[in-house]
Amino acid sequence: METTIAEVADGIFRLSTYLPQIAAPAGFTMNQFLLVADEPMLFHLGHRELFPLVAPAVARLLPVERLRWLAFGHVEADECGSMNQWLAAAPHAEVAHGAVGCMVSLNDMADRPPRPLADGEVLDLGGKRVRHLDTPHVPHNWESRVLYEETTGTLLCGDLFTHLGNGPPVVSDDLREQAMIAEEAFLATSLGPHTVSTLHRLAELEPRTLAVMHGSSFSGDGGGALRGLADAYQGRLDAMAAV
Template identity: 35%
Template sequence: MSTISEVGTDIFRVNLELEPDFDVSCFVIRDEAPTLVETGFRKAYQDTYDAVRRVIDPRGLRYIVVPHWEGDEAGALEPFLGQAPHALPVGSPIGAMTTLPEVGDRAPLALEEGDELDLGEHRLVALITPYVPTLDGMLAYEEATGTLFASDVFATPTLGGRAVSDGDDSDAMIGFYETVGVFPSREHLDAALDKIEALEPDALACHHGSVKGGRARPYLRTMREQDVTGVTSWNPMRE
């Protein structure tokens, strides 16, 4: 069953632990234009939908942000769109040109670098991050709370199920990447880190593991210093 935690003003983490030390999260932004960042796996859709419904009426979603096309990030996009007649899928220009038009019955919204999505009290700014971790990569930064929706960047194991971690869990992050891989290119990762560092985010809302609150700099430094590139065949959804 998914758990829900408020991790910023009107920002809610919907988290599902899939196996020991491996979880996925999506994030609900409650605002004039209700927004879902990531959807989780399709096979977990009903559980995720029920959790989102405890925060907002999912039928009123206006935007569903897809940082990149993978099953854990966007597998449940189609059923969410089916329930939310006015929701637009939102992605990078490459995502909006390739994968997103194949899902649902409405044209996606493409965000270029620096484009802003006005939700009311919250405002999302797009960071286009090709190959972080996939060609269509995009991160979103919420200006009012200083929250970076970091997707697979700064990911960790579950960290004991904590919704927010205020310590330095850089070692756990490196261990996660040594097991899972993710980033295929050092050059592209450094380019993404440059964009993140310039924002000085107050919180890192990760798709895997706890939200990292108030201590972004140690994670940035560790990502610069350690080799976290490479891809493995690890599959968290194997039967």
């Protein structure tokens, strides 16, 4: 295995590790995103076993000890299993997450106290500005959230648009069909009363880049892509209601 690096937006780098054994034969990517700024942020931290691959990839872009912020979408091993390894490697770094995630998990799990963020709160990284947006249960987990990087129009969208395979770092093709194929395989999305409205709320940001944790990132009409994903889930909800 190796971790590859690609710039998906100005100063935002995708660190991607392809795992062919997951969902074989297509395989699956685990992606972290490094935001290069005065106060650098790593979004998604990865499994503990991937730390020896991802840390050297970060070091090719900046010294690991310079990391100031560690963040992720929700509390799962693929997003934060290596959290305390990063905290040890970057002595000035803080975990930044939503208030719910800090309350129910991270105050206990993190080796240093995390920074809780309110819905809509912005962290000024110096050259980058990230806005925290609570998205409870979208795509899953109570503490789920996304970050929107305002200067590049990049939505760090976590598990949204998850798809299989090891495609290019960035595509302009509609990801909805591939995302729904992955949904059939994993049944990972919590379909509830707020799923569709949450996606429409994110679409109002009109992001230019969708930084996807599993699969290729997307460049183009991010608002349209999110509305299309909302329509796909609305169709599933309608089908469930008709049964």
